[in-house]
Each structure stands twice: as C-alpha cells, then as structure tokens.
Amino acid sequence: MSFSVGIVGLPNVGKSTLFKTLTKKNVDIAPRPFTTINPNIGVVSVPDERLNKLAEIIKPEKTTPTVIEFVDIAGLVKGAHKGEGLGNQFLAQIRNCDAILNIVRVFKNPEVENVLGQIDPEKEIEVIRVELLMKDLESLEKIISRLDKKRDKKTSKKIEALKRIKQGVSQGRLISQIDLTSEEKLEIKEYQALTTKPILYILNSDNKPELSDIKFKHLIMNLKEEEEILELSESDKEELGLESHLDKLVVACYDILNLITFFTITGGKEVKAWTITKGSNSLRAGEAVHSDFKDKFIKADVIDWQQLVLSGSWSRAREKGLIKTVGKDYQVKDGDVLEFKI
Ligand SMILES: Nc1nc2c(ncn2[C@@H]2O[C@H](COP(=O)(O)OP(=O)(O)OP(=O)(O)O)[C@@H](O)[C@H]2O)c(=O)[nH]1
Ligand SMILES: [Mg+2]
Structure with missing residues (x-):
C-alpha cells in the first residue's frame, strides 16, 4: 500500500523546487506564478536506519525501502474554489492525496513575484485553509442535497452526520479538528474531504531557522538551498558546512500520516520495509505484502527488529525463544519483523 502527500501552496512559493529535490525529477521551476499546471508525481524512499542494520546481519540479495508518493500541485490562490487562478480542478487533485504539505513563503527574493505582494506567512496559511474549507463546504452541500432526494432511513442518518460536519466547516473548522463520533468519521471517509x-x-526561508x-505543526526549511545541496559532493557539503534536511521532512510526512513500518526478510533473500496505518493487525500487514492473502493467512512469526539484530540471525533468535508465533489479530508494532505462513 502506498501513501501520497500533496504539495500545496500559493504560486511561486517553492513547491516544484521541493518536489525536484525530493524525487530528483527534472520539473519546471521558474520565478513566475503558475509554472506548474499539470501535477508532477514521483515516489521517494523513506530513509530508515533499521533497514540497513537488518541488512547487515541478514545479508540479503536485495534491500528495499518503503516509499511515499509526492504530488506537486499547481499553485492555489484566493477564490480557487470558485475557479480563480488555475481554478477548481487543482483542489480536486488534493482529494487523491492522504496528507497535505503546505509550502509557505518566507524567503524574500524580489525577482520571484509574490502573489500576496508581501511576505505574510499567516495570511498565506489562512488563504489556503479557506480554499480547502470552501471546497469541502461546496462538496458537502452537493452530497447532502443529492442524498436528500432519495431520503430513507439509512440516508437520513447519513445526512444528519454530514450536516453536523458541514456546520463545523462553515464555522471555519477543518474537519480534522471537529470532534466527530466514530460513526461520523466513517460517514465522511468515503468522500475524501480535503480538510x-x-x-x-x-x-x-532563506535565513537559518528564524523563530516562528x-x-x-511546521518545519522551517530553505528549499533553494536544498536544491543546491543536491548538486554538491560529500566533501563540498562538509567544507561549506551544509547539510540536507530532506530526510527529516520525509520522516515528518510519515509521521503525520500515522504510519508504522514493519519489515519482511523472505527467508533471507530480501529485506524489505512496508508501510501500514498504526493499529493494523497482522492480517492487514499480510495483505500489504500479498494482495491475495485474505483467505490464506494462517499465522506469522514476529520479532522486534532490534532483538533480531542483537541476536545476529533468525535462527539464533529462534533458539533464544525470541520469535513469537501470532495469529490474524496480532496488532503490528512499529519495527516488527514478520514472516508470514500460508
Ligand atoms: N530565494 C529563494 N528562492 C526560492 C526558494 N525556493 C524557491 N525559490 C525560487 O522561487 C521560484 C519559484 O519556485 P517554484 O519551485 O517554481 O515554485 P512553485 O511553488 O512550484 O510555483 P508554481 O508552480 O508557479 O505554483 C524559482 O525561481 C525558485 O528558484 C527559496 O527558498 N529561496
Ligand atoms: Mg511549480
């Protein structure tokens, strides 16, 4: 299962600069608004020291990290939900993403047009927030009126839930900030609402961490510098005292998505990292590995990655009694190494 993060923000704030630096794909970057029109899509490996440590003891033929997909979306402006700027379709592209990375301009460079006319991070955040909310409001209104037309007992309940959510949105609250019952959460899920x-x-920002x-939840980064660092050799970086913070960003994305990593070793052939949502059971983990797993799953052997590394090998870990056999309902923990039995 792959998760995706949409890179969102006003025009000319550095979205494509970040995308290029993350994915190493050559995309259009220019000091004029609306350089990006069609979304750029690319995948990025999630850096994970644990994977390397496991590979050191297992010595597999192949080591495969888990990935996150990034989508570089066209710049949004005030009124985008009504078609301003490049319009509405770009808000819709966010719908397919699992999380939003909102790039906010703090760098000054007068050669790069600022659509707000001045640096104002709070206002930028507000503009994007309002567009996301307005789009959700519009979608909720449409869904509710559609459901209203074929009202029966089941849809009535659904309508009530959606109306309550709509009320929160119209008061300016992101859906993620509204206190929803688990039933309401379930009702809204299928619509992939933006907020x-x-x-x-x-x-x-061009300057080293300013207090903000x-x-x-935010990170302060210098994306132009990240782009330049990409071109430098290790020794140049050391000499210039420059260090990339991209890894930190990727890990932070992983974090907001509420994901955990587990590992498989396929009998020693391939050490591989996998992504699932926190709280998933071993059956879900198995399905991430083999899509046709549902009826075949019998049990899984499990050990924490660090215990395996300290043991030195799978067989020694087994001798020490550190490998547990679990059923379908075992709740997978971050860092578990799983060997599925079918
Ligand atoms: N000084 C400075 N310039 C930057 C920084 N990040 C991006 N730029 C420049 O700003 C301009 C716009 O960058 P892009 O990455 O194309 O911005 P974008 O958000 O993708 O813009 P649109 O696709 O038009 O929405 C380019 O000339 C970049 O080199 C930064 O951190 N500092
Ligand atoms: Mg762009």
Whole structure:
C-alpha cells in the first residue's frame, strides 16, 4: 500500500523546487506564478536506519525501502474554489492525496513575484485553509442535497452526520479538528474531504531557522538551498558546512500520516520495509505484502527488529525463544519483523 502527500501552496512559493529535490525529477521551476499546471508525481524512499542494520546481519540479495508518493500541485490562490487562478480542478487533485504539505513563503527574493505582494506567512496559511474549507463546504452541500432526494432511513442518518460536519466547516473548522463520533468519521471517509487530511506546514526561508510563532505543526526549511545541496559532493557539503534536511521532512510526512513500518526478510533473500496505518493487525500487514492473502493467512512469526539484530540471525533468535508465533489479530508494532505462513 502506498501513501501520497500533496504539495500545496500559493504560486511561486517553492513547491516544484521541493518536489525536484525530493524525487530528483527534472520539473519546471521558474520565478513566475503558475509554472506548474499539470501535477508532477514521483515516489521517494523513506530513509530508515533499521533497514540497513537488518541488512547487515541478514545479508540479503536485495534491500528495499518503503516509499511515499509526492504530488506537486499547481499553485492555489484566493477564490480557487470558485475557479480563480488555475481554478477548481487543482483542489480536486488534493482529494487523491492522504496528507497535505503546505509550502509557505518566507524567503524574500524580489525577482520571484509574490502573489500576496508581501511576505505574510499567516495570511498565506489562512488563504489556503479557506480554499480547502470552501471546497469541502461546496462538496458537502452537493452530497447532502443529492442524498436528500432519495431520503430513507439509512440516508437520513447519513445526512444528519454530514450536516453536523458541514456546520463545523462553515464555522471555519477543518474537519480534522471537529470532534466527530466514530460513526461520523466513517460517514465522511468515503468522500475524501480535503480538510480531513493531516497538514504539515513548511516555512520556506532563506535565513537559518528564524523563530516562528506559527501555531501549527511546521518545519522551517530553505528549499533553494536544498536544491543546491543536491548538486554538491560529500566533501563540498562538509567544507561549506551544509547539510540536507530532506530526510527529516520525509520522516515528518510519515509521521503525520500515522504510519508504522514493519519489515519482511523472505527467508533471507530480501529485506524489505512496508508501510501500514498504526493499529493494523497482522492480517492487514499480510495483505500489504500479498494482495491475495485474505483467505490464506494462517499465522506469522514476529520479532522486534532490534532483538533480531542483537541476536545476529533468525535462527539464533529462534533458539533464544525470541520469535513469537501470532495469529490474524496480532496488532503490528512499529519495527516488527514478520514472516508470514500460508
Ligand atoms: N530565494 C529563494 N528562492 C526560492 C526558494 N525556493 C524557491 N525559490 C525560487 O522561487 C521560484 C519559484 O519556485 P517554484 O519551485 O517554481 O515554485 P512553485 O511553488 O512550484 O510555483 P508554481 O508552480 O508557479 O505554483 C524559482 O525561481 C525558485 O528558484 C527559496 O527558498 N529561496
Ligand atoms: Mg511549480
């Protein structure tokens, strides 16, 4: 299963610069608004020291990290939900993503047009937030009126849940911030509403970490510098005292998506990292590995990655009694190594 993160923000804030740096794909980057029109899509390996440590003892033919997909979306402006700028379809592209990375401009460079006219991170955050909310409001209204036309007992309940959510949205609350019952959460899920998705803010700044009083979860990065670092050799980086923070960003995305990693070793042939949502059981994990697993799953052997590394090998871990056999309902933990039995 692969998860995707949409790179969102006003035009000219550095979205494609980040995308290029993350995915190493050559995309259009220019100091004019709306350079990106069609979305750029690419996958990025999730850095994980545990995978390397496991590979050192298992010595597999192949080591495969898990990946996250990034989507570089066209710039949004105020009124995008009504078709302003490049319009509405770009908001819709966010729907297919699992999380939002909102790039916010803090760098000044006068050669790069600023659509707000001045640096104002709080206002930028607000503009994007409002567009996401307005789009959700519009979708909810449409869904509710559609359901209203064929009202029966089942849809009545659904309509009530959606109306309550709509009320929160019209008061300016992101759906993720509204206190929903698990039933309401289930009702809204199928519509992939934009503001149900977790958001991480990237303050794109030319200066080394300035203090920021932004109250949302954020990272301060210099994306232009990240792009330049990409071109440097290890020794150049050391000499210039430059260090990339991209790994930190990828890990932070993983974090807001509420994901955990488990590993498989396929009898020693391939050490591979996999992604599942926190709280998943071993059957779900098995399905991530083999899509046709549902009826075949019998049991799984499991050990924490560190215990396996400390044991030195699978067979020694087994001798020490560290490998447990579990059924379908075992709740997978971050860092588990699983060997499925079918
Ligand atoms: N000084 C400075 N310039 C930057 C930084 N990040 C991006 N830029 C420049 O800003 C311009 C726009 O960058 P892009 O990455 O194309 O921005 P975008 O958000 O993808 O823009 P659109 O696709 O038009 O929405 C380019 O000239 C970049 O080199 C930064 O951190 N500092
Ligand atoms: Mg772009």
